[in-house]
Amino acid sequence: xxxxxxxxxxxxxxxxxxxxxxxxxxxxxxxxxxxxxxxxxxxxxxxxxxxxxxxxxxxxxxxxxxxxxxxxxxxxxxxxxxxxxxxxxxxxxxxxxxxxxxxxxxxxxxxxxxxxxxxxxxxxxxxxxxxxxxxxxxxxxxxxxxxxxxxxxxxxxxxxxxxxxxxxxxxxxxxxxxxxxxxxxxxxxxxxxxxxxxxxxxxxxxxxxxxxxxxxxxxxxxxxxxxxxxxxxxxxxxxxxxxxxxxxxxxxxxxxxxxxxxxxxxxxxxxxxxxxxxxxxxxxxxxxxxxxxxxxxxxxxxxxxxxxxxxxxxxxxxxxxxxxxxxxxxxxxxxxxxxxxxxxxxxxxxxxxxxxxxxxxxxxxxxxxxxx
Amino acid sequence: xxxxxxxxxxxxxxxxxxxxxxxxxxxxxxxxxxxxxxxxxxxxxxxxxxxxxxxxxxxxxxxxxxxxxxxxxxxxxxxxxxxxxxxxxxxxxxxxxxxxxxxxxxxxxxxxxxxxxxxxxxxxxxxxxxxxxxxxxxxxxxxxxxxxxxxxxxxxxxxxxxxxxxxxxxxxxxxxxxxxxxxxxxxxxxxxxxxxxxxxxxxxxxxxxxxxxxxxxxxxxxxxxxxxxxxxxxxxxxxxxxxxxxxxxxxxxxxxxxxxxxxxxxxxxxxxxxxxxxxxxxxxxxxxxxxxxxxxxxxxxxxxxxxxxxxxxxxxxxxxxxxxxxxxxxxxxxxxxxxxxxxxxxxxxxxxxxxxxxxxxxxxxxxxxxxxxxxxxxxxxxxxxxxxxxxxx
Numbered sequence: 010x011x012x013x014x015x016x017x018x019x020x021x022x023x024x025x026x027x028x029x030x031x032x033x034x035x036x037x038x039x040x041x042x043x044x045x046x047x048x049x050x051x052x053x054x055x056x057x058x059x060x061x062x063x064x065x066x067x068x069x070x071x072x073x074x075x076x077x078x079x080x081x082x083x084x085x086x087x088x089x090x091x092x093x094x095x096x097x098x099x100x101x102x103x104x105x106x107x108x109x110x111x112x113x114x115x116x117x118x119x120x121x122x123x124x125x126x127x128x129x130x131x132x133x134x135x136x137x138x139x140x141x142x143x144x145x146x147x148x149x150x151x152x153x154x155x156x157x158x159x160x161x162x163x164x165x166x167x168x169x170x171x172x173x174x175x176x177x178x179x180x181x182x183x184x185x186x187x188x189x190x191x192x193x194x195x196x197x198x199x200x201x202x203x204x205x206x207x208x209x210x211x212x213x214x215x216x217x218x219x220x221x222x223x224x225x226x227x228x229x230x231x232x233x234x235x236x237x238x239x240x241x242x243x244x245x246x247x248x249x250x251x252x253x254x255x256x257x258x259x260x261x262x263x264x265x266x267x268x269x270x271x272x273x274x275x276x277x278x279x280x281x282x283x284x285x286x287x288x289x290x291x292x293x294x295x296x297x298x299x300x301x302x303x304x305x306x307x308x309x310x311x312x313x314x315x316x317x318x319x320x321x322x323x324x325x326x327x328x329x330x331x332x333x334x335x336x337x338x339x340x341x342x343x344x345x346x347x348x349x350x351x352x353x354x355x356x357x358x359x360x361x362x363x364x365x366x367x368x369x370x371x372x373x374x375x376x377x378x379x380x381x
Numbered sequence: 382x383x384x385x386x387x388x389x390x391x392x393x394x395x396x397x398x399x400x401x402x403x404x405x406x407x408x409x410x411x412x413x414x415x416x417x418x419x420x421x422x423x424x425x426x427x428x429x430x431x432x433x434x435x436x437x438x439x440x441x442x443x444x445x446x447x448x449x450x451x452x453x454x455x456x457x458x459x460x461x462x463x464x465x466x467x468x469x470x471x472x473x474x475x476x477x478x479x480x481x482x483x484x485x486x487x488x489x490x491x492x493x494x495x496x497x498x499x500x501x502x503x504x505x506x507x508x509x510x511x512x513x514x515x516x517x518x519x520x521x522x523x524x525x526x527x528x529x530x531x532x533x534x535x536x537x538x539x540x541x542x543x544x545x546x547x548x549x550x551x552x553x554x555x556x557x558x559x560x561x562x563x564x565x566x567x568x569x570x571x572x573x574x575x576x577x578x579x580x581x582x583x584x585x586x587x588x589x590x591x592x593x594x595x596x597x598x599x600x601x602x603x604x605x606x607x608x609x610x611x612x613x614x615x616x617x618x619x620x621x622x623x624x625x626x627x628x629x630x631x632x633x634x635x636x637x638x639x640x641x642x643x644x645x646x647x648x649x650x651x652x653x654x655x656x657x658x659x660x661x662x663x664x665x666x667x668x669x670x671x672x673x674x675x676x677x678x679x680x681x682x683x684x685x686x687x688x689x690x691x692x693x694x695x696x697x698x699x700x701x702x703x704x705x706x707x708x709x710x711x712x713x714x715x716x717x718x719x720x721x722x723x724x725x726x727x728x729x730x731x732x733x734x735x736x737x738x739x740x741x742x743x744x745x746x747x748x749x750x751x752x753x754x755x756x757x758x759x760x761x762x763x764x765x766x767x768x769x770x771x772x773x774x
């Protein structure tokens with residue numbers, strides 16, 4: 010497969026890009042922020058997403074979805090990134106779907122149709138500390154009665170306080186097990202925190218949460234593979250969103266270089282800025298290609314996908330970070346004002362950079378996967 | 382089975398039957414590279430057999446049309462052939478500035494007669510070409526070149542000198558930018574072709590910091606060039622040169638990607654050793670190598686996307702400048718890490734164990750990557766102007 014969008018994907022982009030730009034531009038984020046919205050996203054917008062079939066893009070057709078791939082999901086995520094749109098699409102439509110579809114069984118049958126129909130918001134309760142360390146899960150699943158008792162603390166759970174279900178990764182007797190924990194489970198509390206980018210992420214406490222045996226996603230002790238699928242999908246999705254954030258910041262900045270005058274010249278005439286902008290362009294193009302490669306390998310089920318996913322998360326992280334930093338600097342004083350959007354890009358980038366492993370984590374993973 | 386799968390199977394069988402085992406070994410030194418030409422001496426029978434097999438099949442230039450010595454493959458088939466060659470680690474049968482640079486210019490701007498006359502000997506490895514672009518006074522500002530061809534009716538008399546002509550001392554012919562109108566800067570240059578054996582042509586190798594001499598100074602003293610030996614139009618050679626520079630950038634930019642998904646840290650750890658935790662036993666170097674691996678794997682994806690888009694007309698025409706910039710900067714970084722990893726061993730200049738100081742010489746050689754074929758700074762200027770459309774650039 011060539012590494013560019015085919016006709017169907019180009020058509021998808023042509024319908025999604027104007028839709029997101031019109032319905033959820035940066036002003037949409039601002040209005041949610043300024044009204045101290047307690048949900049963290051707009052339910053009306055989610056209903057519109059549902060009309061377009063977006064929450065169920067990755068859901069297999071047998072479960073009421075569109076059965077599309079990560080390349081298609083990436084198209085939506087890039088527009089979400091470019092417009093800084095608050096949305097549960099990444100956790101629900103990408104991460105949760107990847108896990109449930111990989112696992113199959115009861116929970117897939119229960120939740121995939123609900124996601125596709127827009128009824129269910131799903132949160133991913135993976136992290137436990139300030140840094141992403143999915144190989145050191147301390148939350149425990151102990152056999153109790155007909156099922157399990159879950160105890161532990163989770164952090165950085167996006168949409169955790171409004172999720173209809175949370176996918177919880179826990180340590181079981183012989184490995185890792187994933188559970189579908191419904192929002193009304195006794196002993197489950199979600200304490201939402203406002204983050205730097207105005208999103209809401211919860212500290213989730215599982216205090217003796219009792220679930221039935223059929224709450225297990227996949228098989229007991231065999232959650233590692235399902236967790237890997239969840240992580241690969243979410244990381245790739247976050248990388249695609251970062252490409253959108255970086256591209257949005259870069260476009261805004263390059264336009265500014267063509268408008269702003271100092272010393273009687275457009276500042277874009279200065280070679281000191283031209284070279285930095287041109288360097289940034291190269292980094293963004295490389296990041297975009299890398300993310301597409303990761304999407305392609307995931308969609309092909311290739312063995313090389315895991316390496317490329319970490320490469321993509323790291324590269325997109327570096328490139329988008331450069332884009333927002335250069336963006337603020339090249340905007341000068343107004344880049345520091347709340348009125349201008351460029352600062353909002355910097356904030357979103359910071360949150361996405363941390364999500365599901367930062368640049369350093371993934372660079373380290375690349376070293377490990379290459380045997381050093 | 383799709384047509385492409387069938388083609389892949391056919392290519393696989395053909396390679397199995399025709400690529401000698403010696404030609405599947407890594408290239409160890411310059412002598413392993415086959416450049417062809419009138420005076421070429423094959424290193425061994427395998428090198429000769431491999432070239433001849435590829436020539437017969439059109440595989441030295443697989444995507445060129447058959448009448449010009451190619452195999453007439455589609456971009457998809459060419460990609461399959463390259464993948465299959467890479468899979469068995471097959472060496473390139475023929476390296477050639479004729480293939481990489483003159484060929485594309487002839488295909489784009491040449492007359493039918495010229496294509497038949499010049500492309501076939503290139504494809505067969507019979508004529509080795511060199512490129513005469515830069516002059517002592519014209520580097521990044523190439524268009525200021527002064528080598529002059531005086532119009533004598535049916536021929537030009539060329540005087541001047543070129544610098545950085547790769548392997549001019551070994552080449553049979555030169556493609557050369559010559560000023561034919563002193564009053565017109567851009568539209569006063571002609572893209573000429575002439576025999577290096579012509580009277581008045583002399584070459585002098587330039588000793589580089591690497592201790593090697595891949596480049597020459599080339600002098601023209603009343604060299605007569607028939608007025609049939611040019612490409613495109615008289616005085617419009619700059620158009621050809623610009624087109625060709627794009628190809629040169631494509632070619633040079635490939636350097637940063639360096640073969641398969643080979644990890645520099647992985648290779649170094651095998652040689653240097655690891656700590657009890659299985660990590661490279663030098664945490665800061667490990668981190669730098671891993672960050673480099675990320676960038677190089679990312680650039681490989683970029684290379685794949687760029688070629689997919691370039692070959693189907695989807696790429697921005699100036700995007701080869703970005704590829705060249707990113708690729709050459711990466712390659713320089715790679716060799717800095719190779720030197721760091723090698724420590725004092727890598728400093729050895731001519732010992733047998735270091736294959737004649739291969740690391741040190743290779744490292745020094747890469748410093749030219751971001752100078753030749755347009756400096757990194759010129760690449761950034763072009764991106765700023767042609768892609769980002771920044772003012773006054």
